[in-house]
Amino acid sequence: MTSESQGLSRGMHLGGSTRGEIVQPIMELRNLNVYYGDFHAVRDISLDVGANQITAFIGPSGCGKSTVLRCLNRTNDLVPSARVTGGIDYRGHDLYGPSVDPIEVRRRVGMVFQKPNPFPKSIFDNIAYGPRVTGMKLNKSETEDLVEHALSKAGLWSEVKDKLDQSGFALSGGQQQRLCIARAIATSPDILLMDEPCASLDPIATSLIEDLMLELVNDYTVVIVTHNMQQAARVSDRTAFFSAKIDDAGQRFGHLVEMDQTSKIFTNPSDSRTEDYISGRFG
Amino acid sequence: MSVATNWSIEGKNHEKNFKSIIFLGVLWLSLFVAFLFLIILLVTTAMNGWGRYDMRLFTSYNNTTPADAGARAAILGSLFVVSVTALMAIPVGIAAAVYLEEFADRSKWYNKVIELNIQNLAAVPAILYGMLTLGILTILGLKNKNVVIGGSLALALLILPVVILTTREALRAVPQEIRDGSLALGATEVQTVTKQTLPAAIPGIATGTILAVSRAIGEAAPLLLLGALVFITYDPNGLLAGFTTMPIQIFSWTSAAQEEFKQVAAATSMLLLAILLSMNGVAIFIRNKFAKRW
Secondary structure, eight states: OOHHHHHHHHHHGGGSSOTTOOSSEEEEEEEEEEEETTEEEEEEEEEEEETTSEEEEEOSTTSSHHHHHHHTTTOGGGSTTEEEEEEEEETTEETTOTTOOHHHHHHHEEEEOSSOOOOSSBHHHHHHHHHHHTTOOOOHHHHHHHHHHHHHHTTOHHHHTTOTTSBGGGSOHHHHHHHHHHHHHTTOOSEEEEESTTTTSOHHHHHHHHHHHHHHTTTSEEEEEOSOHHHHHHHOSEEEEEEEEEOTTSOEEEEEEEEEEHHHHHHSOSSHHHHHHHTTSOO | OOSOOOOOOOOOOGGGSHHHHHHHHHHHHHHHHHHHHHHHHHHHHHHHTTTOOSTHHHHOOOOSSGGGOOOHHHHHHHHHHHHHHHHHHHHHHHHHHHIIIIIOOTTSHHHHHHHHHHHHHTTSOHHHHHHHHHHHHHHTTOSOOOOHHHHHHHHHHHHHHHHHHHHHHHHHTSOHHHHHHHHHTTOOHHHHIIIIIHHHHHHHHHHHHHHHHHHHHHOOHHHHHTTOOSOOOSOOOSTTSOOOOHHHHHHHHHTSSSHHHHHHHHHHHHHHHHHHHHHHHHHHHHHHHSOOOO
8 A cells, every 4th residue: 555545544534433542551641740840841641642643732832742752751851950750651651650760761662853953874773773773683684674674664765765875864854754754664673753833844744744643653652743744633642722821829730631532533523622722812 | 128137247356355354454464463472482592502513411310510411311301201101191082082982871870970070181280280180199298309210100190181182072973884883793892993993093192192292391390390390310221210301401501690501402302392293293293194085
């Protein structure tokens, strides 16, 4: 199946009601709170991420959606002052449990960033880096197979197969982003997080990445943060709408307004704030 | 229409008014003065050394007869001392910079103290490093302070802050996104440093380090304090061997009574300059060749 027909067939489910219902949650956030020092940035987030679904986080700037996303693979830990309360259950494990190794979490929950960030290495080494550092013992031909597999999955193989030894920087922005997706896939993650992956790309590159997401969701679970509401509507099964509020002490914080099937969020949201945001009345 | 609008774009060029020209003139004059003295210095030194640009400079040891004197001991001494200096200062300097830039918690008071100290150390007069080394060698019980390892230690201490600062600069120039990308793949922080950040920073580190080492080659003050101003007629053949270096040899010849010694000094100066220029040339070459486009 080509990525295009894949996208169409999934899109056709939109009319039906099954798309976006959680069959099996893979991550359950329970009253997640994020602090940066004394600043209580994100408050009481509870939501489920369904396995093999695309979950979209939308909302105005500063509503905490990227912060929540970074909690899902514990990259928020890398900010020295960051602290989390509440829990994230990942396949029966508390993601923030005392015996959890954040490195191990990041090997299972991959991430693609807003700005394509290839390593200053060859295309081949960009892909092979993850398997090497995560201790996958591969010989030369196994590595080559894995690089081809990952690049094919990311729809980049035919474009780069003759220049694998060129720098990752030699590619265009959209190709670089697909390289980063291929890089994340190479370590066979369980979940793929994408933080505004198309924010710096043109519409054609964006549409390629969207097709790719629809393809990837057959094998992986995808969570995407996006400012582009059409994108959320096009690709996601479920959408979480975040917003920012100001508390009594004058602190601005992010919270979850509602989460539902994407078709419902975009046609008949339960909360009037969601409708205002989606119809462009605020944010 | 009663209001006349002037859409004319002709006029006297604003860049060519009196003040601008004076300002530019002062800038050019400053540049000219600086350059003029450099040229005068180079040309007079080159002329003074005339007649001594031959193999004697490289093959002969120092001699009481100016015609037989050469800088062999000083050249080999400089190369030996600076190599040992580099071996001591570069690994330590890079390691310290990696710690400060990649691992240190900057909110901790002791890291702030270290930071401040390193910046200050880079501005400490060279002679103080000589005194410090003298003290260390005395504590170690070395009678003869003019040994290769002593000179190298003094110069290594001298350039260590510079190596640390330039390495940190090079590490800081590596975009945070590269570290994020590596960590998000499940690499450890140590893997991220050794496989991504440090390799990406190597051109910058190399450039800074070569410039630091070339500073060590030209330095005389700390070595004078260790008693390097001696008459050496043998190749430095061990870490505990006595030595002299080119700047010190130049100093000693320049203060000698016979006019002919000044000739040898000038020739050696030109050689030292050539070494420094080629080292800086290599540094510039590395910087341009491996300049990263992020």
